Amino acid sequence: MSRLVVENLTKIFSLGFFSRRHIEAVKNISFKIEGREIVSLVGESGSGKTTTAKMILRLFPPTSGKILFEGKDIWKDLKDQESIRDFRRKVHAVFQDPFASYNPFYPVERTLWQAVNLLEKKLSNKKEALELIKESLVRVGIDPKDILGKYPHQISGGQKQRIMIARCWILKPLLIVADEPTSMIDASCRGGIIQLLEELREVEGTSIIFITHDLGLAYYVSDNIFVMKDGEIVERGHPDKVVLEPTHEYSKLLVESIPKLYRKLEGL
Amino acid sequence: MLLKVENAKAYYKLEKVSVKAVDGVSFEIFEDEVVGVVGESGSGKTTLSNLVSMNILKPLTLVEGKILLKINGEFKEISSMSREEVKKKLWGKEVTIVPQSAMNALMPTIRMAKYVEHLAHSHDLAEEKLLAKAEKRFEEVGLDPLWLKRYPFELSGGMKQRAVIAIATILNPKLLIVDEPTSALDVVNQRVFLKVLMQLKRMGIVRSIIFITHDIATVRQIADRMIVMYAGKIVEISSMEEILRKPLHPYTRGLLNSVLTPEPEIRKRGISVIPGAPPNLISPPHGCRFHPRCPHVMDICKEKDPPLEEVEEGRRVACFLYSEERR
Numbered sequence: 001m002s003r004l005v006v007e008n009l010t011k012i013f014s015l016g017f018f019s020r021r022h023i024e025a026v027k028n029i030s031f032k033i034e035g036r037e038i039v040s041l042v043g044e045s046g047s048g049k050t051t052t053a054k055m056i057l058r059l060f061p062p063t064s065g066k067i068l069f070e071g072k073d074i075w076k077d078l079k080d081q082e083s084i085r086d087f088r089r090k091v092h093a094v095f096q097d098p099f100a101s102y103n104p105f106y107p108v109e110r111t112l113w114q115a116v117n118l119l120e121k122k123l124s125n126k127k128e129a130l131e132l133i134k135e136s137l138v139r140v141g142i143d144p145k146d147i148l149g150k151y152p153h154q155i156s157g158g159q160k161q162r163i164m165i166a167r168c169w170i171l172k173p174l175l176i177v178a179d180e181p182t183s184m185i186d187a188s189c190r191g192g193i194i195q196l197l198e199e200l201r202e203v204e205g206t207s208i209i210f211i212t213h214d215l216g217l218a219y220y221v222s223d224n225i226f227v228m229k230d231g232e233i234v235e236r237g238h239p240d241k242v243v244l245e246p247t248h249e250y251s252k253l254l255v256e257s258i259p260k261l262y263r264k265l266e267g268l
Numbered sequence: 269m270l271l272k273v274e275n276a277k278a279y280y281k282l283e284k285v286s287v288k289a290v291d292g293v294s295f296e297i298f299e300d301e302v303v304g305v306v307g308e309s310g311s312g313k314t315t316l317s318n319l320v321s322m323n324i325l326k327p328l329t330l331v332e333g334k335i336l337l338k339i340n341g342e343f344k345e346i347s348s349m350s351r352e353e354v355k356k357k358l359w360g361k362e363v364t365i366v367p368q369s370a371m372n373a374l375m376p377t378i379r380m381a382k383y384v385e386h387l388a389h390s391h392d393l394a395e396e397k398l399l400a401k402a403e404k405r406f407e408e409v410g411l412d413p414l415w416l417k418r419y420p421f422e423l424s425g426g427m428k429q430r431a432v433i434a435i436a437t438i439l440n441p442k443l444l445i446v447d448e449p450t451s452a453l454d455v456v457n458q459r460v461f462l463k464v465l466m467q468l469k470r471m472g473i474v475r476s477i478i479f480i481t482h483d484i485a486t487v488r489q490i491a492d493r494m495i496v497m498y499a500g501k502i503v504e505i506s507s508m509e510e511i512l513r514k515p516l517h518p519y520t521r522g523l524l525n526s527v528l529t530p531e532p533e534i535r536k537r538g539i540s541v542i543p544g545a546p547p548n549l550i551s552p553p554h555g556c557r558f559h560p561r562c563p564h565v566m567d568i569c570k571e572k573d574p575p576l577e578e579v580e581e582g583r584r585v586a587c588f589l590y591s592e593e594r595r
Contacts, residue, residue, distance in 0.1 A: 191539040263531070265489050268466050
């Protein structure tokens, strides 16, 4: 059984009150993700990649089509609060803007306490929970002393993104949806975030979906790449195939235009 | 040689402390070349560009050093000019800077042509003549001259950036400084913009270009040489090809190894991480500023500041790994 199956997924947004306009943000896309697999949805802004991610995260419902997570349709089979809670435990999101993921009025470790409360196995006491939090922070390369008790404005963007991944070490989700997780942090920290996500995959067998416009990142981390354009998947396959031998006009243009380190663009 | 910067130190002087954003840099820009300046955020790249264009406003203060620019065949010390002189004699004609996100600073309720008129006023030139020149320049950067009569919000991001470059180079400045010009553009527009820059240089409208960015893969496309900055200092200057083939400074190596582009070499190489974070520039670390993050740190690095020394022809590195002094 695939970990996640997306079948004929479509999302149509209706705009306007009197004269309704319809925008087809996602058009009939299908793909599968296995356990321990990293895939990337690549596309420019407006290509429907974030809309797809939000439907997978159960943030808004698709117009038609199915999303099966561990064999269950996440929009039809999760009927009670407990099964939705269970889904939230197993599917985790890491968003682009690390500043927006934290409430500025609370210390940063609040997000970690919330993760602890979400755990299936209730911890007997606070001390045990604190140990778990500290352990998760060490896993993502942060000294717990440096951040416990601090507020979001006192720590850097890279650290905030690391704490989001520390949450993943507490919850041990089966699937992580990472929407542009590295686009707002400095180049020298970016590699660290990617390595942490890869480590999580190695140790826990987590599947990861990267939502990104950065084909370089997708090429480097993924087992499979899906290139999206105007709501459709126009190119799919192994990174080497997509990047080195693209077949669709759009992906050809995309690969061609991206500045490379070891090759010069032609005709400048 | 077009520009020479000698041991320039520029600090942001605040009430009690100074932020040492540029701390003792020396370099030169030759005629007819493109130089890339790269580094992380907070490494002093933008302060350096303000320094070279003499856009020095409080709290930024030039504490030490000289900046020399070739004007009419001889070197003039522009760092001793008054702001009035700088505005009249330097900006637009000799040096032009296109600051970061200049395209977003365009006033949405002013037609593009108005900016050309402003330029004519500030340099006491005839409006009509300059407007005619602007129309030609718009064509040269691939924009219909009709856009001069439009408002900025009617132009797309890529068009705005080209319009800004067209207006900035009307008076044929010798040195063009562009600060992160491509970071807000998508890859297709980035490519168009790079092409426009190279065309301006080929046509002799500008002589040399300083391209400031954090994106090495972009600047690599057009730059002849690269200056790598870290924490307010230059750590390496080298020709682009050499630095890509063999980066010498450990920071340059780390920076290059964190670049991800869709190329088979990158997948093979893997991604590496520079541990830690850039230092606080109010009280930077003693000795080499990179030593707390450096994988090759030695005892001398913690005590002495490595000078920027020539190690091969045309290559300068500030690192004790390549210096005689460590022995």
